[in-house]
Amino acid sequence: MDILMLGTGNAFAKKYYNNNALLCQNGFTLLIDCGITALLSLHQIGQPLDSIDAVLISHIHADHIGGLEEYAFRMKFQYRKRPVLYVPDKLAEPLWEHSLRGGLWQEQSQKLEDYFEVRRIREGVPAVLHDGLTVEIIRTEHIPGKISYSLLFNNSFFYTADMRFHPELVTDLVRNRGCVVFHDCQFVTPGEVHATLEELLTLPEDVQSKIYLMHYADDKDRYEGRTGRMKFIEQHVRYTISDGKVEPTAPSGP
Numbered sequence: 001m002d003i004l005m006l007g008t009g010n011a012f013a014k015k016y017y018n019n020n021a022l023l024c025q026n027g028f029t030l031l032i033d034c035g036i037t038a039l040l041s042l043h044q045i046g047q048p049l050d051s052i053d054a055v056l057i058s059h060i061h062a063d064h065i066g067g068l069e070e071y072a073f074r075m076k077f078q079y080r081k082r083p084v085l086y087v088p089d090k091l092a093e094p095l096w097e098h099s100l101r102g103g104l105w106q107e108q109s110q111k112l113e114d115y116f117e118v119r120r121i122r123e124g125v126p127a128v129l130h131d132g133l134t135v136e137i138i139r140t141e142h143i144p145g146k147i148s149y150s151l152l153f154n155n156s157f158f159y160t161a162d163m164r165f166h167p168e169l170v171t172d173l174v175r176n177r178g179c180v181v182f183h184d185c186q187f188v189t190p191g192e193v194h195a196t197l198e199e200l201l202t203l204p205e206d207v208q209s210k211i212y213l214m215h216y217a218d219d220k221d222r223y224e225g226r227t228g229r230m231k232f233i234e235q236h237v238r239y240t241i242s243d244g245k246v247e248p249t250a251p252s253g254p
Ligand SMILES: O=c1ccn([C@@H]2O[C@H](COP(=O)(O)O)[C@@H](O)[C@H]2O)c(=O)[nH]1
Pocket: 010, 011, 061, 063, 143, 162, 192, 193, 194
């Protein structure tokens, strides 16, 4: 599978945009989270909105869902399509009632389903997104009391969607399931709602070597060379994830 980060920055990043991604497998393109900067980033890389086959939402924070209003309006009125939205079942109602309804409500469109083909997914039940692409949502701790999920694709690629340090989970996924991990990372301590670099550096080296850092702050340059065996994932670079390895995708063509 291939992944291209539309942004690799944290909630307030200005340089690297919000931490959203395009995941591609067997010709299927999934948008992982749709934050405030997602549509600007798609525009910059020349990716048309109607080339996205589905959107998957991890939790309700603006850097993960803040672009959904524009996406919904444009798909409805510009493209005349009702795109597929995968949403954890516990988030479907709050996504509409607490976030999208304010902007999207109009007389003839009063519910999430009026804009999206809503597919609810449940914890512990892997969902088949496409031929050769499954996702399992795993509830992970982020903001106390707030529902948030990390994502396990094809039982081999773990994408944390804003989570606090959980060394047992990450170690288990790497050592026992052979996963590679894209992990959100906060530079300043204490993390409180994210794993910090200091915490991630306490992981054993074999685990670190499978971790790629994302959701970082604009002063990332200061931390180059200070991330142990972990590497930064870069915005707008396409990576191929295969056999427990992450490599920048070789350019195609002559
Ligand atoms: O209890 C809290 C709640 C929020 N914050 C700050 O807000 C952002 C939320 O956006 P994320 O996408 O989850 O990053 C978080 O990074 C904190 O900066 C907080 O500190 N404590």
